Amino acid sequence: xxxxxxxxxxxxxxxxxxxxxxxxxxxxxxxxxxxxxxxxxxxxxxxxxxxxxxxxxxxxxxxxxxxxxxxxxxxxxxxxxxxxxxxxxxxxxxxxxxxxxxxxxxxxxxxxxxxxxxxxxxxxxxxxxxxxxxxxxxxxxxxxxxxxxxxxxxxxxxxxxxxxxxxxxxxxxxxxxxxxxxxxxxxxxxxxxxxxxxxxxxxxxxxxxxxxxxxxxxxxxxxxxxxxxxxxxxxxxxxxxxxxxxxxxxxxxxxxxxxxxxxxxxxxxxxxxxxxxxxxxxxxxxxxxxxxxxxxxxxxxxxxxxxxxxxxxxxxxxxxxxxxxxxxxxxxxxxxxxxxxxxxxxxxxxxxxxxxxxxx
Amino acid sequence: xxxxxxxxxxxxxxxxxxxxxxxxxxxxxxxxxxxxxxxxxxxxxxxxxxxxxxxxxxxxxxxxxxxxxxxxxxxxxxxxxxxxxxxxxxxxxxxxxxxxxxxxxxxxxxxxxxxxxxxxxxxxxxxxxxxxxxxxxxxxxxxxxxxxxxxxxxxxxxxxxxxxxxxxxxxxxxxxxxxxxxxxxxxxxxxxxxxxxxxxxxxxxxxxxxxxxxxxxxxxxxxxxxxxxxxxxxxxxxxxxxxxxxxxxxxxxxxxxxxxxxxxxxxxxxxxxxxxxxxxxxxxxxxxxxxxxxxxxxxxxxxxxxxxxxxxxxxxxxxxxxxxxxxxxxxxxxxxxxxxxxxxxxxxxxxxxxxxxxxxxxxxxxxxxxxxxxxxxxxxxxxxxxxxxxxxxxxxxxxxxxxxxxxxxxxxxxxxxxxxxxxxxxxxxxxxxxxxxxxxxxxxxxxxxxxxxxxxxxxxxxxxxxxxxxxxxxxxxxxxxxxxxxxxxxxxxxxxxxxxxxxxxxxxxxxxxxxxxxxxxxxxxxxxxxxxxxxxxxxxxxxxxxxxxxxxxxxxxxxxxxxxxxxxxxxxxxxxxxxxxxxxxxxxxxxxxxxxxxxxxxxxxxxxxxxxxxxxxxxxxxxxxxxxxxxxxxxxxx
Numbered sequence: 001x002x003x004x005x006x007x008x009x010x011x012x013x014x015x016x017x018x019x020x021x022x023x024x025x026x027x028x029x030x031x032x033x034x035x036x037x038x039x040x041x042x043x044x045x046x047x048x049x050x051x052x053x054x055x056x057x058x059x060x061x062x063x064x065x066x067x068x069x070x071x072x073x074x075x076x077x078x079x080x081x082x083x084x085x086x087x088x089x090x091x092x093x094x095x096x097x098x099x100x101x102x103x104x105x106x107x108x109x110x111x112x113x114x115x116x117x118x119x120x121x122x123x124x125x126x127x128x129x130x131x132x133x134x135x136x137x138x139x140x141x142x143x144x145x146x147x148x149x150x151x152x153x154x155x156x157x158x159x160x161x162x163x164x165x166x167x168x169x170x171x172x173x174x175x176x177x178x179x180x181x182x183x184x185x186x187x188x189x190x191x192x193x194x195x196x197x198x199x200x201x202x203x204x205x206x207x208x209x210x211x212x213x214x215x216x217x218x219x220x221x222x223x224x225x226x227x228x229x230x231x232x233x234x235x236x237x238x239x240x241x242x243x244x245x246x247x248x249x250x251x252x253x254x255x256x257x258x259x260x261x262x263x264x265x266x267x268x269x270x271x272x273x274x275x276x277x278x279x280x281x282x283x284x285x286x287x288x289x290x291x292x293x294x295x296x297x298x299x300x301x302x303x304x305x306x307x308x309x310x311x312x313x314x315x316x317x318x319x320x321x322x323x324x325x326x327x328x329x330x331x332x333x334x335x336x337x338x339x340x341x342x343x344x345x346x347x348x349x350x351x352x353x354x355x356x357x358x359x360x
Numbered sequence: 361x362x363x364x365x366x367x368x369x370x371x372x373x374x375x376x377x378x379x380x381x382x383x384x385x386x387x388x389x390x391x392x393x394x395x396x397x398x399x400x401x402x403x404x405x406x407x408x409x410x411x412x413x414x415x416x417x418x419x420x421x422x423x424x425x426x427x428x429x430x431x432x433x434x435x436x437x438x439x440x441x442x443x444x445x446x447x448x449x450x451x452x453x454x455x456x457x458x459x460x461x462x463x464x465x466x467x468x469x470x471x472x473x474x475x476x477x478x479x480x481x482x483x484x485x486x487x488x489x490x491x492x493x494x495x496x497x498x499x500x501x502x503x504x505x506x507x508x509x510x511x512x513x514x515x516x517x518x519x520x521x522x523x524x525x526x527x528x529x530x531x532x533x534x535x536x537x538x539x540x541x542x543x544x545x546x547x548x549x550x551x552x553x554x555x556x557x558x559x560x561x562x563x564x565x566x567x568x569x570x571x572x573x574x575x576x577x578x579x580x581x582x583x584x585x586x587x588x589x590x591x592x593x594x595x596x597x598x599x600x601x602x603x604x605x606x607x608x609x610x611x612x613x614x615x616x617x618x619x620x621x622x623x624x625x626x627x628x629x630x631x632x633x634x635x636x637x638x639x640x641x642x643x644x645x646x647x648x649x650x651x652x653x654x655x656x657x658x659x660x661x662x663x664x665x666x667x668x669x670x671x672x673x674x675x676x677x678x679x680x681x682x683x684x685x686x687x688x689x690x691x692x693x694x695x696x697x698x699x700x701x702x703x704x705x706x707x708x709x710x711x712x713x714x715x716x717x718x719x720x721x722x723x724x725x726x727x728x729x730x731x732x733x734x735x736x737x738x739x740x741x742x743x744x745x746x747x748x749x750x751x752x753x754x755x756x757x758x759x760x761x762x763x764x765x766x767x768x769x770x771x772x773x774x775x776x777x778x779x780x781x782x783x784x785x786x787x788x789x790x791x792x793x794x795x796x797x798x799x800x801x802x803x804x805x806x807x808x809x810x811x812x813x814x815x816x817x818x819x820x821x822x823x824x825x826x827x828x829x830x831x832x833x834x835x836x837x838x839x840x841x842x843x844x845x846x847x848x849x850x851x852x853x854x855x856x857x858x859x860x861x862x863x864x865x866x867x868x869x870x871x872x873x874x875x876x877x878x879x880x881x882x883x884x885x886x887x888x889x890x891x892x893x894x895x896x897x898x899x900x901x902x903x904x905x906x907x908x909x910x911x912x913x914x915x916x917x918x919x920x921x922x923x924x925x926x927x928x929x930x931x932x933x934x935x936x937x938x939x940x941x942x943x944x945x946x947x948x949x950x951x952x953x954x955x956x957x958x959x960x961x962x963x964x965x966x967x968x969x970x971x972x973x974x975x976x977x978x979x980x981x982x983x984x985x986x987x988x989x990x991x992x993x994x995x996x997x998x
Binding site for chain 1: 551552553554556601602603604605606607610611652653654655656657660662705706707708709784785786787788832833834835836837838840884885886887888889890891897929930931932934936937938939942943944945974975976980981
């Protein structure tokens with residue numbers, strides 16, 4: 001009798017548990033839509049996220065209100081941004097977000113963040129640069145081509161072949177773009193050491209300039225020089241060398257100056273101020289380099305302690321300086337905003353791996 | 361005094377339902393070791409090990425989809441802390457440290473044992489989480505037996521397996537051949553892009569085939585030798601994320617792999633001494649390609665990596681039984697690994713080798729009536745260095761009425777894999793071995809009655825792992841491993857198996873539940889780091905599963921339910937659509953009938969997976985199939 005009672009109880013328990021199971025269900029992503037209207041000036045913070053995690057996001061910060069809105073893309077549109085948001089460029093009233101490992105570029109309204117259109121079928125896009133409303137260039141990590149697109153109808157008009165076919169490595173990747181007169185200067189970061197020069201009338205490569213290995217960032221100064229920050233490749237790779245900064249005359253394509261960086265510690269970003277006379281770069285800490293300097297600064301401009309600085313930017317309106325801490329690259333990054341006296345006036349959390357600041 | 365594990369009785373059905381639970385062996389004192397139920401193995405015969413473990417044990421499986429990469433983790437540890445062996449040959453790649461469970465068919469073994477935590481040390485080191493042991497077995501009956509199982513399933517999936525067993529009381533041969541192919545192009549609603557629509561999963565197809573040949577020779581009742589060989593080839597697509605819009609010609613990823621494994625064994629069963637020699641090898645190769653269509657060039661690989669690993673395993677072990685109350689085990693082993701890998705696109709090459717081995721001594725003693733003690737001491741070496749010394753002390757007390765209480769404290773370690781150390785450009789040659797200090801407290805109970813049996817177990821566990829190896833993204837664009845100070849993995853696990861019979865109706869239920877808290881315990885110098893005390897990515901706090909079978913007059917009905925709580929993907933376990941996956945509930949059912957004839961048995965089994973046609977994901981942005989079906993026919997020649 002005792003055993004029978006046990007059986008009945010267990011049977012009852014089973015039926016009860018079964019009842020719970022069959023009413024259980026999974027709730028696939030619920031994504032409520034938020035209506036934004038941010039028509040004052042602000043800063044887009046591109047959070048690239050982790051490769052193959054699809055957790056790229058876009059944050060928007062209002063310096064006047066000291067207010068940040070995170071994940072504005074998915075909140076405004078109900079769909080995720082994608083996998084690895086590499087960069088953002090603003091042209092007219094549209095922000096173009098290059099989503100590297102999703103093979104596409106989203107065009108969104110800069111005030112309400114709603115999608116206006118998209119360019120798809122790209123291999124591994126990285127950066128975008130406009131020449132005029134009908135013509136823009138998109139670089140790519142693997143395509144061995146630079147895309148020429150018509151942003152007005154989101155179409156691909158042609159490609160510029162940059163495959164030199166000679167390299168031991170996968171040449172060429174293409175990264176950032178600087179426009180000077182009728183030329184594009186493009187750095188080739190991955191397993192490469194070139195600055196490519198492209199004629200915008202011919203849409204052909206007309207020159208290449210060898211710099212330190214893995215040129216990562218480029219900017220142009222007011223004296224028609226191109227500044228190139230190279231990370232030198234990983235010391236654990238077969239492709240490695242000195243990290244350094246190279247100054248190139250954009251008219252002659254000649255190297256004017258080369259500086260070897262003393263360490264390869266966290267070389268992530270380089271920016272130039274609005275007046276084009278001072279370079280800022282990250283080499284663990286943040287350094288400031290006047291464009292006519294004859295040597296690298298001995299002392300950092302901002303000591304960041306144990307933070308992992310991944311992106312920097314200077315507000316062209318008030319010269320406030322922004323830095324991003326990617327922390328461990330697997331959690332929300334933190335942004336610090338400094339005024340021109342280098343006092344920290346605000347700090348806030350954003351998405352994963354904040355890589356750049358784009359000022360509206 | 362020794363039972364011969366491969367000398368099981370001749371039965372009509374090799375995997376026979378067991379209705380009696382026996383007390384533990386002396387050598388399992390204080391440890392948790394589970395033998396997977398034969399009914400479950402039978403039910404999953406054409407599946408891979410990942411779904412078997414996911415649905416029927418507390419081992420957590422992270423799966424990217426059917427026949428896609430699947431890794432296993434025990435008790436809050438990670439995939440490289442789980443070791444898998446087939447007839448004493450380790451299947452983990454020495455290069456990567458992990459094993460892809462989706463590539464391992466259930467059909468290659470008849471016995472599956474799971475050693476939790478320090479229980480694995482009697483067999484293997486480096487298994488901080490646990491060890492899954494797949495072993496083959498045979499009967500010594502005369503004649504020929506054959507089995508063919510075929511399955512047709514949704515999305516153009518076809519699975520076939522053939523098995524022939526022949527021999528006599530002296531020699532036995534077992535041959536198995538299998539083949540699985542699927543387009544796996546299931547429809548799903550893609551709401552991760554602007555033009556939301558029903559899409560068909562692309563590039564998720566797979567092909568896997570192989571064979572197993574085993575030969576057993578029995579000199580006499582005391583001396584048996586065996587040789588086993590397993591060969592497998594596989595080829596599969598690696599689908600992209602749902603947000604990918606690079607077009608059908610870009611980001612096409614494929615992986616093909618090969619595996620050749622052999623295992624030889626000599627076992628002597630003496631009156632008091634059992635002696636065993638094992639020699640085996642595992643040769644694996646893998647090619648991973650990522651292809652894009654480049655304008656003006658055509659299809660071009662952006663990744664084309666080849667890796668090969670060759671591992672040789674040797675061990676000798678002896679077990680001496682002084683009497684029913686005392687036993688001594690000793691084992692020596694020597695293994696050698698040689699690996700090379702290359703990526704022909706970025707011209708990165710790696711060649712490495714590793715020698716490892718060690719001595720392991722364990723003693724088991726019933727010190728008082730019903731109170732057993734066990735002590736295990738293990739010292740391994742790697743190349744010219746001694747690995748951390750490993751002691752484990754366990755105890756178990758058997759109360760009256762089949763109740764037992766056990767406890768163990770011990771240490772274990774895991775060496776960095778060769779990729780962790782030397783992969784270019786991201787390897788870290790300064791990595792140290794992970795060292796785990798673990799303790800467990802468990803209680804077990806079983807009950808056997810005429811028409812009713814029950815077995816249950818509850819265990820609390822605590823494992824502090826120092827120098828935990830964590831792969832993290834870097835500013836250079838690749839991920840790189842580092843030691844972090846400590847991770848604390850703690851929690852509890854419970855399971856319950858009960859069976860009962862009401863006239864002609866049999867019920868069998870197997871339930872597992874685990875609570876796992878696996879958190880970082882290291883202080884980070886960065887003041888913004890919030891990861892201290894947070895659950896590690898992709899490890900659910902709660903997991904549970906249930907398998908139920910009701911059978912009546914050769915009809916049977918199976919119900920499978922699996923649950924995981926929210927899994928977080930960032931290092932700070934924060935909620936949100938982009939960084940967490942909602943709880944997972946899955947319901948599968950099967951209905952079938954056994955047809956028993958004089959010379960042949962037939963089994964017809966119809967299964968419905970994802971019964972409630974739920975839209976769900978197991979990994980972020982990787983869709984899973986809705987309701988789908990399979991029809992299986994098994995034929996056994998007696």
